[in-house]
Amino acid sequence: MERGGSQVALDKLTGEHSMLFIRSEQLFDLARTNSLWYISFGIACCAIEGLMSASGPRFDFDRSGVFFRNSPRQADVMIVAGTVNMKMADTVRRLYEQMPEPKWVVAMGACACTGGPFREYPNVVMGVDKIIPVDVYIPGCPPRPESVQYAFMELRKKIKAKTEERLAARRSRV
Numbered sequence: 001m002e003r004g005g006s007q008v009a010l011d012k013l014t015g016e017h018s019m020l021f022i023r024s025e026q027l028f029d030l031a032r033t034n035s036l037w038y039i040s041f042g043i044a045c046c047a048i049e050g051l052m053s054a055s056g057p058r059f060d061f062d063r064s065g066v067f068f069r070n071s072p073r074q075a076d077v078m079i080v081a082g083t084v085n086m087k088m089a090d091t092v093r094r095l096y097e098q099m100p101e102p103k104w105v106v107a108m109g110a111c112a113c114t115g116g117p118f119r120e121y122p123n124v125v126m127g128v129d130k131i132i133p134v135d136v137y138i139p140g141c142p143p144r145p146e147s148v149q150y151a152f153m154e155l156r157k158k159i160k161a162k163t164e165e166r167l168a169a170r171r172s173r174v
């Protein structure tokens with residue numbers, strides 16, 4: 001069925017490729033980039049060494065909009081802090097799947113990146129990227145909380161770049 005003139009005009013004003021839609025998407029992306037909530041979830045020593053101190057008064061991640069949430073359904077970021085073994089792999093994957101889109105993953109420490117000092121053990125996963133996609137890797141054993149701060153700065157850059165890419169593709173279709 002052919003669409004009427006008023007419907008086409010409304011589409012141009014509020015449709016998927018309209019300036020209003022693009023601007024509101026930009027606004028949501030800006031809000032999202034500056035309020036990255038991570039799931040409160042740690043597997044081994046990295047969680048204590050880096051992650052817990054990151055939320056403490058000295059490093060105070062809250063001031064940059066980075067908070068932890070206790071439910072994966074309210075989290076944007078998963079920081080995999082610790083050794084992932086075969087027994088934990090399903091839990092890590094399930095938590096990741098419970099997070100809403102868009103979502104990002106940070107592999108924190110040598111263990112989460114590559115298996116670290118435990119890689120010779122047969123029950124250790126050789127990096128969490130074998131089970132879920134990873135956006136930023138933090139090397140070290142254990143990494144300092146500053147490294148986690150830096151990882152969030154890199155993650156923001158990555159999200160902004162993706163946003164620009166998506167908006168440019170939309171603009172070219174207008």
Ligand code: SF4
Pocket residue numbers: 044045046047049081082083108109110111112116117140141142143
């Ligand atoms: S990288 Fe080091 S500090 Fe982190 S979980 Fe592995 S052994 Fe522990």
